[in-house]
Amino acid sequence: MALSNPGTPKTNFPTPKRPGAIFSNCTPRSNYTTPKSKKQDATTAYTPECFSNVILETPLRRRPSKEKNEEGSNLTVAVRIRPLTEKDQAVQGGASNIVKIRDKDLIIHSSSLGTDHIFQYDHIFWSCDSSSPIYASQEDVFTTIGKPLLNSAFQGYNACLFAYGQTGSGKSFSMMGQHLTECVDIDSDDYCGIIPRFCRDLFDRISKLKSHSHVAVEVSYFEIYNEKIHDLLATSATKLPLKVREHPMWGPYVVDLTVKPVKSYCQLREYLLMGNKNRAIAATTMNEKSSRSHSIFSVELCMSEGLRKEDNRRSKVSLVDLAGSERLGNSYNTDDKMREGVFINKALLTLGKVISALADQKKNQFVPYRESVLTWLLKESLGGNSLTSMLATISPASSHLEETLSTLRYACQARCIVNRAVVNESPHEKLVQELKSEIDRLKSIRDDMERTSMSSASSVIVINDSQNEELEDLRSKLTETEAKLYLVQKNWEERFLETKKTQMKELAEVERYKDELESRLRILKTVENDVTLSPYQSNFLEELEGVLTDDQKSLCDDDLLEDIKEWCYNNGLICTFNIDSIIIQDLANRRQACVQLGSINYSNLNDFVKNLTWAEIRQEPKKLSKMEVLNSMNQIYQALTVLQPADSENTLSLLFAKVNKSLQSFETALLNNIKKSSGQKSVTFNV
Ligand SMILES: Nc1ncnc2c1ncn2[C@@H]1O[C@H](COP(=O)(O)OP(=O)(O)OP(=O)(O)O)[C@@H](O)[C@H]1O
Numbered sequence: 286m287a288l289s290n291p292g293t294p295k296t297n298f299p300t301p302k303r304p305g306a307i308f309s310n311c312t313p314r315s316n317y318t319t320p321k322s323k324k325q326d327a328t329t330a331y332t333p334e335c336f337s338n339v340i341l342e343t344p345l346r347r348r349p350s351k352e353k354n355e356e357g358s359n360l361t362v363a364v365r366i367r368p369l370t371e372k373d374q375a376v377q378g379g380a381s382n383i384v385k386i387r388d389k390d391l392i393i394h395s396s397s398l399g400t401d402h403i404f405q406y407d408h409i410f411w412s413c414d415s416s417s418p419i420y421a422s423q424e425d426v427f428t429t430i431g432k433p434l435l436n437s438a439f440q441g442y443n444a445c446l447f448a449y450g451q452t453g454s455g456k457s458f459s460m461m462g463q464h465l466t467e468c469v470d471i472d473s474d475d476y477c478g479i480i481p482r483f484c485r486d487l488f489d490r491i492s493k494l495k496s497h498s499h500v501a502v503e504v505s506y507f508e509i510y511n512e513k514i515h516d517l518l519a520t521s522a523t524k525l526p527l528k529v530r531e532h533p534m535w536g537p538y539v540v541d542l543t544v545k546p547v548k549s550y551c552q553l554r555e556y557l558l559m560g561n562k563n564r565a566i567a568a569t570t571m572n573e574k575s576s577r578s579h580s581i582f583s584v585e586l587c588m589s590e591g592l593r594k595e596d597n598r599r600s601k602v603s604l605v606d607l608a609g610s611e612r613l614g615n616s617y618n619t620d621d622k623m624r625e626g627v628f629i630n631k632a633l634l635t636l637g638k639v640i641s642a643l644a645d646q647k648k649n650q651f652v653p654y655r656e657s658v659l660t661w662l663l664k665e666s667l668g669g670n671s672l673t674s675m676l677a678t679i680s681p682a683s684s685h686l687e688e689t690l691s692t693l694r695y696a697c698q699a700r701c702i703v704n705r706a707v708v709n710e711s712p713h714e715k716l717v718q719e720l721k722s723e724i725d726r727l728k729s730i731r732d733d734m735e736r737t738s739m740s741s742a743s744s745v746i747v748i749n750d751s752q753n754e755e756l757e758d759l760r761s762k763l764t765e766t767e768a769k770l771y772l773v774q775k776n777w778e779e780r781f782l783e784t785k786k787t788q789m790k791e792l793a794e795v796e797r798y799k800d801e802l803e804s805r806l807r808i809l810k811t812v813e814n815d816v817t818l819s820p821y822q823s824n825f826l827e828e829l830e831g832v833l834t835d836d837q838k839s840l841c842d843d844d845l846l847e848d849i850k851e852w853c854y855n856n857g858l859i860c861t862f863n864i865d866s867i868i869i870q871d872l873a874n875r876r877q878a879c880v881q882l883g884s885i886n887y888s889n890l891n892d893f894v895k896n897l898t899w900a901e902i903r904q905e906p907k908k909l910s911k912m913e914v915l916n917s918m919n920q921i922y923q924a925l926t927v928l929q930p931a932d933s934e935n936t937l938s939l940l941f942a943k944v945n946k947s948l949q950s951f952e953t954a955l956l957n958n959i960k961k962s963s964g965q966k967s968v969t970f971n972v
Pocket residue numbers: 366367368370412450451452453454455456457458459463572574575576577607608609610678
């Protein structure tokens with residue numbers, strides 16, 4: 286029996302030597318208990334003195350990976366094993382190495398249970414011991430999984446690489462390198478990780494491109510810390526969390542994220558270092574420099590050929606360093622740390638759910654992308670338009686057996702995800718390429734003929750009329766094709782620019798309407814006391830607010846703001862959020878306080894409340910009549926109507942359809958209310 290053959294038929298050998306030694310609940314599809322006689326063959330080298338059960342963890346059936354230019358391609362999954370660290374050795378009794386590699390198998394030996402777990406991946410990097418012949422250096426790791434991403438990006442594919450693993454297992458070391466915040470000099474630093482190597486190679490390749498090719502590079506860098514997005518390249522003093530929105534065509538994106546155009550590796554390196562310095566790094570008992578946030582560094586390429594600099598092929602590469610998973614009890618000694626850990630585990634749990642759902646391969650399986658900011662933003666990379674690789678990092682220490690097995694099982698599952706990547710190029714690109722090759726063909730024929738005629742001329746052989754005609758014909762064909770090519774490119778570029786402009790305009794409009802709706806809603810909320818609204822109507826306002834602020838509520842609003850809102854509500858105060866301030870009104874005592882968002886002490890709500898500076902409300906708060914309320918609602922209704930895009934697939938449209946429906950019922954209810962109280966028979970709407 287070949288242990289490494291994933292196609293081995295499933296057979297049961299039900300006589301384990303020790304009760305409980307077979308993990309029948311590990312991975313049901315792939316569990317495989319080796320017969321006693323074969324077991325010894327398979328594991329003699331690692332467990333000579335004792336009996337070991339063997340569990341084949343890699344699923345027996347994995348959908349065959351397709352070439353990237355076909356319909357779909359599986360995630361590429363690599364595993365890297367770091368060396369034992371001093372910390373590993375410091376645990377009671379010292380830690381032993383439980384990881385072995387044999388051919389294509391990665392074997393984890395659990396000595397307490399006498400079990401070998403066998404996994405297979407696309408690549409296994411043995412970085413435990415630099416004297417080993419199979420040792421994988423930073424350069425090896427980059428060459429194997431980083432370079433292909435760069436190749437894909439130049440072909441116009443989106444690509445993503447994410448590092449996943451237990452805290453302290455070597456994710457940041459692999460992605461960024463040893464010296465995260467110091468000057469990274471790749472040429473002299475063997476410890477540089479995938480990201481700086483990727484960036485340097487990118488510019489090396491750009492410099493080698495033909496003179497008529499042009500590649501524009503833009504970078505962005507952000508982290509997700511406690512489910513909030515922080516721009517790592519932002520220069521402004523107030524660094525408020527950013528929001529996520531989903532565009533029907535472009536997918537999820539971070540609103541107002543800083544995007545820097547870069548022209549050289551040196552310039553890019555400065556941004557990398559700046560971002561790294563800004564990353565939230567906190568100490569945990571497991572790893573002094575453990576990064577407690579997920580970081581996403583993205584490079585966007587816009588490629589063009591020809592004299593005009595408009596892009597006709599685009600690609601985006603996201604390089605993701607996830608925060609490490611860890612057992613809560615292990616390392617959390619403060620509430621803040623516990624909170625961080627809960628958020629990290631929540632995001633990783635959702636990532637697990639997303640991976641499971643995608644790996645399940647059932648049609649119409651619900652994928653909970655929006656349950657965490659991380660998975661929402663990685664939507665295109667997981668099961669979408671991207672060629673994606675996962676680097677699972679593990680520790681070889683026996684003390685981390687449980688976490689290591691969990692990481693490896695995650696990684697196994699991820700191999701089943703199929704993405705559908707397409708080249709992001711203009712539909713005219715094919716035609717342009719065809720015309721270009723036609724021009725090349727014609728040119729070479731012309732050159733050949735001219736050469737022949739010249740050499741003939743020296744030996745006084747005159748080219749005849751028909752040859753001359755042929756040459757002329759070729760010349761005019763060439764001029765014609767060149768003119769056609771110029772026109773095609775020009776038309777395409779103009780149309781592309783126009784579409785881009787329209788899209789930007791459309792997006793800006795949507796944002797503007799949404800802001801308008803939000804401010805109208807705030808007005809309505811403040812007049813609840815002045816007009817009698819039925820519980821249904823008040824509920825509706827809550828609902829409308831919920832829908833409008835859906836994104837921020839679950840994902841981007843600061844918890845403290847929610848706490849303040851709740852506190853105001855409980856104390857009969859009115860709380861209004863502006864872009865940069867909160868206004869708290871105490872109508873009973875006719876006083877008001879205004880707090881700038883940037884000045885809130887985020888750690889202590891009690892202090893915040895005690896330190897409020899109240900000012901007397903001099904003017905009566907504006908009282909709105911029912912008619913004014915109705916007017917406001919009417920305007921919301923109009924704004925909503927404008928927001929209904931023609932495309933029924935548009936998520937925004939679905940979102941607002943819900944509000945629209947409730948709004949209509951609300952209007953009817955409010956109308957009836959007015960009719961009843963004023964004795965009016967009818968009210969005319971101006972919609
Ligand atoms: N391949 C490797 N070779 C040598 N040392 C390594 C390797 N991988 C990791 N290390 C060392 O192990 C320690 C932890 O690595 P690292 O900080 O990269 O872990 P991490 O997975 O990013 O942790 P966290 O999730 O907590 O951020 C560091 O001291 C690092 O230098």
